[in-house]
Amino acid sequence: MSTVLAVALVVVLVPRIPGWDKVRGSFFDGDTFGETFPKLPGRFWYDIQIFLICTPCILLLGLLIAFARNVRTPALYPLRLFATLYTDIMRGVPMILWITIIGFGVPGLIQNRTWGKAVVWAGVALVVAYAAYVAEVFRAGIESVHESQRAAARSLGLSSRQTMMHVVLPQAVRRVVPALMNDLVSLQKDVALVSIVGPVEVLREAGIAKAKFYNFTPYIGAAILFLCVSIPLTRMTDHLLARERRRMQGTAVR
Amino acid sequence: MTETKLRLSGVVKRFGTKLVLDHIDLDVARGEVISLIGSSGSGKSTLLRCINLLEPTDDGVIELDGIDIAEPGLDADPIRRRIGMVFQSFNLFPHMTVLRNVTIGPRKVLGTAQAESNAVARELLGRIGLADKADEYPDRLSGGQQQRVAIVRALAMQPEIMLLDEITSALDPELVGEVLDLVRDLRAQGMTMLIATHEMEFAREISDRVCFLHAGRVLEQAPPEQLFSSPQEERTRAFLQRVIDLG
Ligand SMILES: Nc1ncnc2c1ncn2[C@@H]1O[C@H](COP(=O)(O)OP(=O)(O)O)[C@@H](O)[C@H]1O
Ligand SMILES: [Mg+2]
Numbered sequence: 001m002s003t004v005l006a007v008a009l010v011v012v013l014v015p016r017i018p019g020w021d022k023v024r025g026s027f028f029d030g031d032t033f034g035e036t037f038p039k040l041p042g043r044f045w046y047d048i049q050i051f052l053i054c055t056p057c058i059l060l061l062g063l064l065i066a067f068a069r070n071v072r073t074p075a076l077y078p079l080r081l082f083a084t085l086y087t088d089i090m091r092g093v094p095m096i097l098w099i100t101i102i103g104f105g106v107p108g109l110i111q112n113r114t115w116g117k118a119v120v121w122a123g124v125a126l127v128v129a130y131a132a133y134v135a136e137v138f139r140a141g142i143e144s145v146h147e148s149q150r151a152a153a154r155s156l157g158l159s160s161r162q163t164m165m166h167v168v169l170p171q172a173v174r175r176v177v178p179a180l181m182n183d184l185v186s187l188q189k190d191v192a193l194v195s196i197v198g199p200v201e202v203l204r205e206a207g208i209a210k211a212k213f214y215n216f217t218p219y220i221g222a223a224i225l226f227l228c229v230s231i232p233l234t235r236m237t238d239h240l241l242a243r244e245r246r247r248m249q250g251t252a253v254r
Numbered sequence: 255m256t257e258t259k260l261r262l263s264g265v266v267k268r269f270g271t272k273l274v275l276d277h278i279d280l281d282v283a284r285g286e287v288i289s290l291i292g293s294s295g296s297g298k299s300t301l302l303r304c305i306n307l308l309e310p311t312d313d314g315v316i317e318l319d320g321i322d323i324a325e326p327g328l329d330a331d332p333i334r335r336r337i338g339m340v341f342q343s344f345n346l347f348p349h350m351t352v353l354r355n356v357t358i359g360p361r362k363v364l365g366t367a368q369a370e371s372n373a374v375a376r377e378l379l380g381r382i383g384l385a386d387k388a389d390e391y392p393d394r395l396s397g398g399q400q401q402r403v404a405i406v407r408a409l410a411m412q413p414e415i416m417l418l419d420e421i422t423s424a425l426d427p428e429l430v431g432e433v434l435d436l437v438r439d440l441r442a443q444g445m446t447m448l449i450a451t452h453e454m455e456f457a458r459e460i461s462d463r464v465c466f467l468h469a470g471r472v473l474e475q476a477p478p479e480q481l482f483s484s485p486q487e488e489r490t491r492a493f494l495q496r497v498i499d500l501g
Pocket of ligand 2: 298299300419420
């Protein structure tokens with residue numbers, strides 16, 4: 001009820017704001033929308049594809065880095081140091097800068113037609129930078145599994161690898177799914193950053209349309225498309241978080 | 255004489271500069287049941303963890319069937335599988351069913367086929383009256399049931415010796431009995447056991463020998479009747495007096 005009222009208020013009041021006509025003209029122009037929007041979903045599919053290709057790579061690389069940060073053998077200490085440096089450096093620089101550096105920089109060094117493509121390297125930039133964030137999530141999850149679980153597994157004779165695979169990791173992953181989803185929601189939006197190296201994905205397409213019509217409405221169209229994906233993802237993350245919290249409380253009581 | 259299963263000589267363990275095990279000497283014969291008593295912090299858990307190679311020792315020898323297992327650089331995994339350990343906090347794997355908890359060791363470590371390890375696990379669970387819980391997750395079980403599953407999980411590896419670390423300390427009093435009964439069964443089957451415990455009555459009843467630990471040393475060891483009725487050391491007397499006053 002109160003929701004309905006709030007919506008009604010917005011609908012009634014917003015058009016009365018001074019200058020609303022101007023705003024509507026440049027952001028919410030029906031004709032421009034009708035003309036430009038049909039082209040956008042196809043371009044947005046390009047973004048989705050980048051997202052779908054990058055995600056598994058990020059999860060895998062992130063996991064490997066998390067493992068490296070967790071090694072306890074003194075002999076492998078350099079690996080651990082490297083992984084720590086890696087996550088610090090990757091997370092310490094804005095994403096758009098990595099995409100610029102790697103996406104523009106590396107293709108200049110390569111003559112190959114596929115591997116010399118800027119968009120491929122922009123994707124690589126997304127992967128290597130996001131892997132650092134995801135690695136931290138995995139690491140937190142791995143560390144959250146109590147030492148006694150490890151001791152129990154080792155005392156059965158499981159090797160340290162088996163202990164990680166069968167005992168620690170499954171519990172860690174379960175705990176960090178919501179945090180991972182959060183990172184994936186960010187990734188899904190950051191995919192649009194690859195537009196700076198040139199491919200005509202949804203943001204660039206909207207930019208072209210904007211230049212043609214002198215109107216921002218195409219950007220609103222692009223925004224709607226992103227929202228169609230990110231809102232369900234965010235809702236799902238919240239749902240998983242709530243479930244995880246309930247589960248934790250449930251076991252605490254028992 | 256009976257054959258020595260486990261022999262510790264001069265075992266030293268430090269955490270940083272803190273001396274936690276101070277030249278421990280201990281012989282355990284095959285089939286013998288030894289209780290470790292002593293106040294909290296005296297080193298009981300650390301001793302058991304060192305025997306199971308969960309903690310590296312700083313000095314001394316731990317012989318299992320005459321072979322030093324504490325030697326640095328030795329592959330610990332094949333040794334741990336021969337030693338079963340049960341913890342105060344159960345430490346069942348919460349993401350696995352009871353059956354999977356019991357079978358993971360045999361399957362991953364011994365390479366036992368799934369059907370066979372399942373059958374063995376179900377038979378073991380049946381023996382402790384938990385056959386119907388095989389497909390439940392541990393958090394659906396009472397503490398006593400969880401601890402019995404933890405014992406069965408260790409037994410599924412057919413260990414040569416069992417290390418029990420205060421396995422009833424985290425249990426509600428009414429659940430202690432069912433766990434101790436299972437330990438009695440193990441004794442009857444001739445299992446070699448080292449038992450860290452606060453249950454003096456139980457230690458008296460089940461042990462061939464009781465060791466009193468104080469500040470990382472075995473201060474006194476004797477058959478239970480002797481140690482409980484006429485302790486030789488002043489500290490043992492003081493400790494027993496204290497726990498009897500509390501109980
Ligand atoms: N991982 C550890 N790091 C540092 N000190 C420890 C560690 N584990 C045990 N200790 C110390 O070693 C001593 C013996 O502990 P413990 O073996 O747990 O005794 P008990 O089981 O008899 O209560 C205690 O002083 C404890 O604080
Ligand atoms: Mg202890």
